[in-house]
Amino acid sequence: MATQTMSAAPGRAPTRPIPVRTITDEDLRFSLRQGWEDFGDLRGDLVFAGLIYTLIGLAAVVMTTSAPLMPFFLPVVAGVALLGPVAAVGFYELARRRENGEEVHWYNFIDVRKRPSIDDMGMVAGLLLLIFLGWLLAAGVLYALIFGWAAPTSIGGFLSMVFTTPRGWALIASGVVVGAIFGWFVLALSVVSLPMLVDCDVSAAEAVSASWRATHANKSEMVRWGIVVGVLLVLGSIPLFVGLALVLPWLGYSTWHLYTRLIDRQAIPASERQGA
Numbered sequence: 200m201a202t203q204t205m206s207a208a209p210g211r212a213p214t215r216p217i218p219v220r221t222i223t224d225e226d227l228r229f230s231l232r233q234g235w236e237d238f239g240d241l242r243g244d245l246v247f248a249g250l251i252y253t254l255i256g257l258a259a260v261v262m263t264t265s266a267p268l269m270p271f272f273l274p275v276v277a278g279v280a281l282l283g284p285v286a287a288v289g290f291y292e293l294a295r296r297r298e299n300g301e302e303v304h305w306y307n308f309i310d311v312r313k314r315p316s317i318d319d320m321g322m323v324a325g326l327l328l329l330i331f332l333g334w335l336l337a338a339g340v341l342y343a344l345i346f347g348w349a350a351p352t353s354i355g356g357f358l359s360m361v362f363t364t365p366r367g368w369a370l371i372a373s374g375v376v377v378g379a380i381f382g383w384f385v386l387a388l389s390v391v392s393l394p395m396l397v398d399c400d401v402s403a404a405e406a407v408s409a410s411w412r413a414t415h416a417n418k419s420e421m422v423r424w425g426i427v428v429g430v431l432l433v434l435g436s437i438p439l440f441v442g443l444a445l446v447l448p449w450l451g452y453s454t455w456h457l458y459t460r461l462i463d464r465q466a467i468p469a470s471e472r473q474g475a
Contacts, residue, residue, distance in 0.1 A: 217405060218463040219391075219413035222420055226460040227427070234453025241293055241303060241448070256440035269351045273361070274338035277378055279440075280432045281331045283447065284389035285324045290451025291397040291458075298455075316396040319403035323392050326407075327385055334381045338374060345370045386425045387414040394458035400471045413461040424457065
C-alpha cells in the first residue's frame with residue numbers, strides 16, 4: 200500500500216496512528232456550507248483560481264488538440280479531478296489561518312510553502328501525479344483497444360466518433376468505470392493528507408495513512424463526497440474552465456472542514472499542530 204512506501208522525515212519521532220472519526224451526511228452538508236461561507240469572505244482567491252487554473256486547463260486542452268494527442272483530450276479534462284487536491288493546498292492554508300483567527304489576505308495563498316511539512320506535501324503531490332499519469336496510460340490503452348492506433352484527424356471528427364458511435368459510448372462507459380477507480384484512490388489518499396500536512400508537522404506516511412483509514416471508515420459518505428466533487432469539477436470545467444474560479448476555492452475550503460470532521464485533531468500533539 201502507498202502509505203508503507205513513505206518514511207518519516209529525519210528527526211521526527213514516530214507516533215501512534217492518528218485517530219479518525221466516523222461521519223454522517225450532515226457532516227458533508229456542513230462542510231459544503233462552511234466552505235461556501237469561507238469562499239464568500241475570501242474572494243481574493245479568484246486571482247489564483249480564475250487566472251492560473253483556467254490558463255493551465257486551457258493550455259492542456261490546446262496541447263491535446265494536436266492529432267497524436269487528441270485521444271487524450273477527454274482524459275485530460277476529466278483528470279482535473281485527480282490533480283485538484285494539489286491545486287487546493289493554498290485554500291487549505293487560507294482556511295487554516297481563518298480558523299486560527301489570523302489575518303487573511305489573498306496573497307497568503309502562497310504562504311503554504313512556509314509550512315513545516317512542505318516537503319511531505321511534495322511527496323503526496325508526486326504520488327497524485329503518478330496516479331494521473333497512470334490514468335492517462337489507462338485511457339490510452341482503452342482507446343487503442345476500442346478504436347485501434349489510428350489518430351483522429353480533427354477535434355470535431357474525434358468528438359463525433361466518441362459521442363455518436365457505439366464504440367464511442369463503449370469507450371465512455373469503460374472510461375467512467377476506470378476513472379472512478381483512479382478517483383477513489385486519489386480521494387482516499389488525499390482528502391485528509393494534504394489538509395493535515397498544511398495543519399500539522401507530520402510525515403507524509405502518517406498523513407496518507409490517516410487519510411486512507413478515514414476514507415475506508417466512512418465509505419458510503421466518501422463515495423457521495425466524491426460524486427459531489429466530480430460533478431462540481433465537471434460543471435466548472437465546461438465553460439473553458441472559467442467555472443473553476445468558483446468551484447476550486449469552494450471545494451478547497453469545504454475539504455478543509457471535512458478534514459476537521461474526519462480527524463480527531465485533539466489527539467495530535469500540540470507541538471506538531473503549532474509548527475510554523
